[in-house]
Amino acid sequence: MVDVVAELIEFLLTAGGVPGPESLEGQRRARLLATIVALAAVIAGHIIAGTTASVALVAAGSIVGLWSLAFSLVDLMKEFPPVHWQGVTAIVVATTALAVALAYALGVTRAV
Numbered sequence: 747m748v749d750v751v752a753e754l755i756e757f758l759l760t761a762g763g764v765p766g767p768e769s770l771e772g773q774r775r776a777r778l779l780a781t782i783v784a785l786a787a788v789i790a791g792h793i794i795a796g797t798t799a800s801v802a803l804v805a806a807g808s809i810v811g812l813w814s815l816a817f818s819l820v821d822l823m824k825e826f827p828p829v830h831w832q833g834v835t836a837i838v839v840a841t842t843a844l845a846v847a848l849a850y851a852l853g854v855t856r857a858v
Contacts, residue, residue, distance in 0.1 A: 770821070771832075773817075773821070774818075774821065774830055774832035774833050774836065775832055777814045777817055777818055777821075777832070777833070777836040778832045778835055778836045778839070780810050780813070780814050780836075781810070781811060781814045781815075781818075781835075781836045781839035781840040781843060782839055783807075783810065784806075784807040784808075784810035784811040784814065784839075784840065784843045785807065785811070785839050785840075785842055785843040785846070786807075787803045787804070787806055787807035787810075787843075788803065788804050788807035788808065788811070788843045788846045788847045788850065789846060790803050791803035791804035791807065791847075791850060792804075792846065792849075792850055795850070795853070800850075804847050804850050804851070805847075807843050807847060808843070808844060808847040810843075811840040811841075811843035811844045811847070812840070812844065814836050814839075814840045815836075815837060815840035815841060815844065818833045818834075818836040818837045818840065819837060821833050822834070822837065
């Protein structure tokens with residue numbers, strides 16, 4: 747877990763250069779972890795619906811989901827045809843988080 751967080755920080759702070767295979771694997775794991783946290787945040791926002799905290803959780807989860815989805819798709823396109831399961835799983839989880847966030851947004855819109 748600490749390694750994944752360290753890899754995420756390294757990925758965000760790296761100014762350039764092409765990362766090596768070990769670093770790419772760490773980035774994939776970090777994106778997968780980020781999407782799982784984003785999905786949990788969005789679901790928590792649904793559970794405590796109607797509060798300011800729920801809107802903040804859904805917004806934060808959506809932002810992280812979009813970030814992870816974009817980077818995972820780019821990673822998948824660069825590495826195609828060998829597909830890495832972490833990238834595909836991150837895409838699926840990020841898409842799920844965004845779908846749940848959209849459902850929440852539509853529910854909030856209907857309630858107002």
